[in-house]
Amino acid sequence: MSADLFRTERLTRRYHNDGREVPALTDVDLRIAPGARLGIVGESGSGKSTLVRLLAGLDRPTSGRVWFEGTQITALPERRRGFLRASVQMVFQDPRSSLNPRMRVGDIITEPLRSRLLRPQLDGLDHRTRLAEVLAAVDLEPDAADRYPHEFSGGQRQRIAIARALAPKPEVLIADEPVSALDVSVRAQVLNLLTDLVAAEGLSLIVVSHDLLVVRHLCDELAVMRAGRIVESGPTEQVYTHPSTEYTAALLAAIPRIRTGPGEPGASR
Amino acid sequence: MTLLEVCDLTVTFGRHRRPALDGVCFSLDAGCRLGVIGESGSGKTVTALAVMGLLPEYARVSGTVELAGHQITQLSESGLARLRGDVVSMVFQEPMTALDPTMRVGRQVAEVLRLHAGAESGPARAAVVRMLAEVGLSDPDRVADAYPHQLSGGQRQRVILAMALINAPDLVICDEPTTALDVTVQATVLAKLDEVLEASGAACLFISHDLAVVSQVCDQVVVMLDGRIVETGSVADLFANPQHPYTKGLVAAAQLDAATPGQRLPVVEDFYQPDAGAKR
Ligand SMILES: Nc1ncnc2c1ncn2[C@@H]1O[C@H](COP(=O)(O)OP(=O)(O)O)[C@@H](O)[C@H]1O
Ligand SMILES: Nc1ncnc2c1ncn2[C@@H]1O[C@H](COP(=O)(O)OP(=O)(O)O)[C@@H](O)[C@H]1O
Ligand SMILES: [Mg+2]
Ligand SMILES: [Mg+2]
Numbered sequence: 001m002s003a004d005l006f007r008t009e010r011l012t013r014r015y016h017n018d019g020r021e022v023p024a025l026t027d028v029d030l031r032i033a034p035g036a037r038l039g040i041v042g043e044s045g046s047g048k049s050t051l052v053r054l055l056a057g058l059d060r061p062t063s064g065r066v067w068f069e070g071t072q073i074t075a076l077p078e079r080r081r082g083f084l085r086a087s088v089q090m091v092f093q094d095p096r097s098s099l100n101p102r103m104r105v106g107d108i109i110t111e112p113l114r115s116r117l118l119r120p121q122l123d124g125l126d127h128r129t130r131l132a133e134v135l136a137a138v139d140l141e142p143d144a145a146d147r148y149p150h151e152f153s154g155g156q157r158q159r160i161a162i163a164r165a166l167a168p169k170p171e172v173l174i175a176d177e178p179v180s181a182l183d184v185s186v187r188a189q190v191l192n193l194l195t196d197l198v199a200a201e202g203l204s205l206i207v208v209s210h211d212l213l214v215v216r217h218l219c220d221e222l223a224v225m226r227a228g229r230i231v232e233s234g235p236t237e238q239v240y241t242h243p244s245t246e247y248t249a250a251l252l253a254a255i256p257r258i259r260t261g262p263g264e265p266g267a268s269r
Numbered sequence: 270m271t272l273l274e275v276c277d278l279t280v281t282f283g284r285h286r287r288p289a290l291d292g293v294c295f296s297l298d299a300g301c302r303l304g305v306i307g308e309s310g311s312g313k314t315v316t317a318l319a320v321m322g323l324l325p326e327y328a329r330v331s332g333t334v335e336l337a338g339h340q341i342t343q344l345s346e347s348g349l350a351r352l353r354g355d356v357v358s359m360v361f362q363e364p365m366t367a368l369d370p371t372m373r374v375g376r377q378v379a380e381v382l383r384l385h386a387g388a389e390s391g392p393a394r395a396a397v398v399r400m401l402a403e404v405g406l407s408d409p410d411r412v413a414d415a416y417p418h419q420l421s422g423g424q425r426q427r428v429i430l431a432m433a434l435i436n437a438p439d440l441v442i443c444d445e446p447t448t449a450l451d452v453t454v455q456a457t458v459l460a461k462l463d464e465v466l467e468a469s470g471a472a473c474l475f476i477s478h479d480l481a482v483v484s485q486v487c488d489q490v491v492v493m494l495d496g497r498i499v500e501t502g503s504v505a506d507l508f509a510n511p512q513h514p515y516t517k518g519l520v521a522a523a524q525l526d527a528a529t530p531g532q533r534l535p536v537v538e539d540f541y542q543p544d545a546g547a548k549r
């Protein structure tokens with residue numbers, strides 16, 4: 001059991017929306033091995049973000065349990081979640097809204113290191129040194145630390161968000177739609193950066209995306225979600241080449257591809 | 270027949286800034302579809318706003334924009350208002366900002382119709398419901414009575430599409446119309462757009478940073494970089510055989526499925542040889 005990085009048992013989360021009950025996640029059983037690179041795909045509203053927020057301990061389930069490295073985190077009070085905050089870090093879709101516009105980039109990146117909860121775990125870590133290290137790791141100039149988020153492009157802001165996530169030396173990086181808001185050329189740069197970082201830092205990686213090609217590029221395992229459940233999972237290439245559900249096949253078919261000749265499939269003209 | 274002719278269009282915001290558009294020229298025939306691709310900040314939206322006559326007053330504009338025989342840059346505000354809807358309409362990226370959150374969706378679509386056709390409320394309602402059905406909304410009566418927040422992202426974008434099409438304009442400008450949608454919903458909205466454009470015979474100026482989407486929807490493409498058009502061609506030629514290093518880079522970076530998983534992806538910079546003199 002304790003060999004798992006994450007394990008969930010009948011993980012369920014219901015929201016209440018104007019008196020209506022929304023079953024965002026229902027009875028999800030999942031095991032993730034250390035060093036895994038897991039992709040989670042599915043249409044919007046299928047429960048991807050809900051699932052990873054529960055894994056990161058940012059939300060509490062309605063029922064069911066989550067273990068991280070053998071410790072059941074579901075029942076832990078906030079003050080005992082410090083180890084989780086240090087070990088599991090998240091990067092979100094929109095770097096514009098996830099970075100505090102009034103803080104300098106250096107303070108944004110070192111913010112997790114100043115957290116009261118994390119401090120015991122990060123004893124002896126020198127903030128300035130770590131700041132320089134993570135800025136270099138994401139290919140930003142050292143003087144970026146003194147500037148504000150609005151002075152950076154979308155791709156650079158996503159690098160800042162990744163640097164902040166790396167700062168407390170996590171074991172797991174969870175990226176929720178990390179490239180969905182980026183231009184194609186910037187997307188390629190950020191995907192290359194994530195690939196390199198995972199290898200260099202020996203991170204486990206969990207990537208959420210509605211785009212199966214993004215996940216295929218980064219991950220070797222895949223879980224497909226629909227309406228709050230995992231409907232298909234397995235090695236990425238297997239799911240990609242031989243989807244076992246029509247739903248996954250439809251997700252694959254919906255990916256737009258560049259048409260270079262007239263009259264190719266998908267093109268009406 | 271040429272519907273839209275943009276000639277040497279230059280737009281500057283503020284005295285000391287680089288032009289947002291710098292000598293942009295292109296033309297679009299009636300019933301044809303032109304894609305505009307390029308990274309964010311390259312000038313795609315400013316181009317669309319110039320064609321709609323929606324640039325802010327402080328923008329300095331030179332060059333000409335001729336749409337269905339009208340000189341857009343010379344028209345008065347009332348002249349422009351008459352063109353919008355009848356001749357040209359626009360679909361924006363974020364459906365939430367284009368819809369009034371406090372008004373039922375059906376009334377918002379009817380308002381567009383009333384503005385241009387002077388229709389009575391009874392027939393207007395029927396026309397609205399018909400249009401909502403035409404853009405693929407399966408329960409158009411219910412949708413007409415809903416407020417925007419009660420609809421999904423894909424439904425909202427279809428409502429916007431209905432507003433853009435209801436006066437049967439000659440040109441529909443779509444600015445990143447599906448960027449906020451996920452791939453499955455995007456596919457259905459694009460298929461519907463294709464169908465309604467085909468049925469109405471309207472031309473389309475289709476802006477997107479997603480090359481694959483543009484290749485699915487358009488016949489011709491222009492590639493923008495820093496306010497200039499760096500390459501123009503048919504979809505088939507330009508994507509199969511890009512000439513400009515920037516276009517080569519974009520096409521390579523966009524083809525995620527062509528890369529081996531985990532291997533380094535090509536980026537635009539790879540296509541600028543340091544000694545070739547081509548400089549971004
Ligand atoms: N904070 C919340 N309050 C109410 N409903 C929510 C909340 N977060 C998510 N939901 C609902 O839960 C479902 C799953 O959402 P989410 O996990 O965000 O899906 P995904 O990330 O796959 O798009 C959706 O129906 C969504 O509307
Ligand atoms: N209203 C405005 N005032 C000042 N600058 C603007 C305005 N609109 C656009 N710009 C500038 O013009 C350039 C092109 O912008 P835009 O056409 O929106 O790019 P794209 O749509 O290709 O992302 C950018 O540098 C942008 O900052
Ligand atoms: Mg999500
Ligand atoms: Mg734009």
